[in-house]
Amino acid sequence: MSRILLWRRYLRMFGPDIEADVEEELQFHLDAKVDELIAAGWKLESARAEARRHFGDLARVSETCQHIGKRRERSMEHAEYLRGWWQDFTYAARQLRHRWGTTLLVVLTLGMGIGAVVSVFSMVDAVLLRPLPFPSPDRIVTIWSTRQGRDDVVTPRNFDTWRRESRSFDRLAALQRSTFTLSQAGAATQAAGGLVSADYFSVFGLSPELGRTFTVEEDRRPRAHLVILSHRLWRTRFGGDKQILGSQIRLNREPYTVIGIMPPKFDLRADAEQLWVPLALSGQEMSWTGGILYVVGRLRPQITREQAQAGMSVLARSLEAQYPEMNRGRGIRVGDFAADLVGEYRQRLLLLLGAVGFVLLIACANVANLLLARGAGRAQELAVRAALGASRVRIIRQLLTESLFLALSSTAFGLVATMWVTSVVRSVGVGAIPRLTDASVNGFVLGGALGLALVSTLLSGLLPAVRAAHVDIQSVLRQGGRSSPGFVRDSVRSSYIAAEVALTLVLLAGAGLLIRTAIAAERVQPGFSPQHVVTGRTALPLNTYTTAEQVVRTYEQLLEALANRPGVVSAALTSKVPLGTSTVGLALKPGTVTPPMKEELAAELRYISSGYFTTMQIPLRRGREFNEHDRSSSTQVAIVNEILAHRLWPAQNPVGQQLRLPELDTGNATWQVVGVVADVRDNGLMNEPPPALYVPLAQVSINPWHWVEQSLYLVARTRTDTMAVSDPLQAALRTVDPELPLGDLRLMEERLAQSVSIARFYTLLLTILGMCGLVLTAAGIYSVVAYFVSRQRGEIGLRLALGATPSAVLLLVIRQGMRPVAIGIVLGLTASVAVARLLASQLYGVTAADPATLAAVATVLAAVAALACYLPARQAVKVDPLVALRDE
């Protein structure tokens, strides 16, 4: 301590002019020498010369000394600066410990805010920001065949042409998603898998963890019985046994040789493909007009995605001329693989990040108000410090250090919360979102958290610090820190409240719109009755069941067995259940005979057994259902849903009309419409029902059976759902062929719940965030009004003494508190209209600028704010005029 003081004295007396000091010191030495020589009898002139000579190289000594002195000066300044910060820091720690109540409140508030933001940020980092774990992942693209702006899978012919004629890609590969029956030790299960072209894996730049991938020769007919397993399947089903390589497993009842295991980083999603076999497109498949392939490619070096897109668009036009039946009106889209992988979750995650950011801003505003109030309470302390010579900058720095201290403690708290959240996310594993389970607190996230701490320090601490430092020393010292008129109508505090209210309103409006969407979705009629309906999918192996007759006969046996199970009310078969995750769905272009179609129309095709509409309780609007007389030998019949009927024959009775389905049968055969059924929300409750066409499975020829891998869903309506879900289906399968698989087994009610689960979870999250905002804002309003009241005790006491009624005082305080709230609500409403537009794609049954929702949340907010004003206002009325005035 004494050393510092000494140094300061030195500094203050002479300033940091090292050069002059050195010169002066050496000059003193020379003069002293000259004096000594003169005393010994020298002449002045010669004494001076002798002194200089004796000293030696004066310039060099001087320079050396200056150098050492300056370096010392710098290191002392540095040390002084650090010591200043350390002082601030220990002082801050003391201050905060002293006011531990406020400190705890701030750390909890800010910590929650920071924790929420960092949690979402760690997910955004894992899902959106971190590049895919492949070499140059930005070169990987997806290529879609588009129709009316919507992505569609690609026909083999188109894929083949793209591969041969496009110049933009190093490699172009295709995947046909499929479900395989994996038999192990007598039990058969289904596994998602893919048929892939030979260079599929090299598009991703990946080599297998073990073994090899397919060669070009193996990608030809006859299809080689080779399989590559995903790391996950290898681990879970084969115990990670390396001996599996080269041995055989049973897929679709045939032996396949395992030639490779892919590395774990290829398991991007929980529902991704688990095994791959060669695609080996046949000549017959080349003529299919329906798409089956997902195409991925690796861009050539120096080719941008835009250039590739331009090239493919040109190719699309030439393909339309060359193969009009499969390319009329179709375009091609070259998409970013990573973006397509994440899909709509990108927007949801970013919106969530925005929402938690809002909560943090509200928390910051609250903390700022707390600090402002405390700054006012500390006016005297700060005035004393200023009077003792602390500069304004120094006081601001002191207060900001306190804020930084708070923010860092809050960040530590927030990080603990984040680790908890990410570990929950990892263990729960939200399967549908790719790579979400990779979310963790890494260096990048940590950096983000620290940045956040700094930002929130400045947001919450800068203004209070600046204001506290600008306190008028004299008046504060004179008044002893009690009420000064400057604090009464405090515009800064009011604007913080207005900002909080506006932010909360936006959050609540977003949550409100999503809640309205959820309610609307709840009210939506799915178009079928899901109660007590069990569904599960099976598939007949292509090698055992080779003809359409065999397939149809087996399925009819299965249906009969199922219908006869005890407890089964009615049973049916279908190629796709509503809301099913199955990828087996076909688009086709029904060509009408009369009148001729002007433009194409896509419709989803289903093969169903008789009794399907009865079992699902899908109402029949006109005509009849299919029955046992609709055989392959009889007239080809079809049933359309209302949407399709309306599109095709807006003014006519659809029943009795003729349809041509060129994709279903190559000949010129026609299909007669025998019935119209109600629309079913096949693709999710919040999506409009698609046009659908049903044909009896007895009239399906072998090719269309191959499209669905000869698989169908078994549907059974049971008396109750207390019995084990799989029992009737499993039993029916066993009676027909014990080796048939059963997959995607679920109650229809479960499917219904699942289809809205993510949207519902999201709604819940936003609602929680909105509520957090509301609580924080209410607390903020309360504390500010309470502060006003405590500061205005004198004024209130005076008013009461002069005869103001308590209710008038109450009104006055509430009006004062509600003014910024009103401003905030107006701002918030304006902002909500703009922000809600971002939500539009997730809304259903409600518009983004829904006046009712906005009015409702504004009312709720105003009511809560009024309550938050009322409680402290009541305290104001209880002021005893005498006591209040005496205090003044």
Place this chain on the structure above:
Amino acid sequence: MKSPSLDVVRGTLDILILKTLSRGRLHGYAISSVIRQQTEEALLVEEGALYPALYRMEAKGWLQAEWGVSENNRRAKYYQLSREGRLRLRAEVKTWEAYTAAVAKVLNATRLPLPQEP
């Protein structure tokens, strides 16, 4: 300079300065004078070495410097030992004594005549 003097051996300047200052604060010129007088002009402290050494020791925190007024009423920079400087002096003296004792032992053991002064 009538009588011939030895230049101060490198490394011993510090100990001489510290010892000189142990009796009180002095300015640079006084330090060199005191050393000269105390060694009866046997040791000559060169100014070219003295001042850099003073600055260096000040930077190390062994010395504290302060401007004051000299005997003849001129502004002069005075040096004095800090607490660290005192500790340093004690350590240096110990080292020096051990060093000279060791050297003396060697010299005695070999029974060589002491080197004559030139």
